[in-house]
Amino acid sequence: MNIEEDPYRRPEPAPRGALELGDGPLEFSTSRSERNSGPKGLGGWLIVVAIVMFWALLSLLGTMGLTSSQLAALDPGDALRAPLRVRMAADGLLIALNIVAIALFFMKSRWFPRVFIAWLALGALAGVVVFVLARQIAGIAPEYSYRFGGAMVSALFYGGVWIAYTIMSDRVKNTFGS
Numbered sequence: 001m002n003i004e005e006d007p008y009r010r011p012e013p014a015p016r017g018a019l020e021l022g023d024g025p026l027e028f029s030t031s032r033s034e035r036n037s038g039p040k041g042l043g044g045w046l047i048v049v050a051i052v053m054f055w056a057l058l059s060l061l062g063t064m065g066l067t068s069s070q071l072a073a074l075d076p077g078d079a080l081r082a083p084l085r086v087r088m089a090a091d092g093l094l095i096a097l098n099i100v101a102i103a104l105f106f107m108k109s110r111w112f113p114r115v116f117i118a119w120l121a122l123g124a125l126a127g128v129v130v131f132v133l134a135r136q137i138a139g140i141a142p143e144y145s146y147r148f149g150g151a152m153v154s155a156l157f158y159g160g161v162w163i164a165y166t167i168m169s170d171r172v173k174n175t176f177g178s
Helices: 045-073 081-107 112-135 142-168 170-176
Strands: none
Touching: 045 081, 045 142, 045 170, 081 112, 112 142, 112 170
């Protein structure tokens, strides 16, 4: 019996040629390594990062105004002035770092991830320092204790999530070249 006559053998597949699109061969405008390098550009979760930075800038300006009015309302010898002054100074520094981070973000600078992480870490550190200073004050009103504690927990959680994203994201690495 001849192999060509064997009814149980699968026929040979047709030879494969180049992929075709219409009348001509299909051509890719990028190389395979460029296509497989991952996401790049100010898209995906980086859009949320931009929104977060602008929202945080507005929030910091509001917090600074609130802290300033609280400082003005307190007696000069009040122990609560120390944590509020630290909060005010930290907010001023955070606003400056935020503006720098926003500029670096839109310039797609390789320094953006570092400045963004520093901004988040400084915000969390400021929250912890202000909370510890406030807890040292005997007889502090509970609303201040809750406010400083809530701000600290929020800054730690929020900063931790975005720091992890910035360090681990392929889009951040590809966009900012870090």
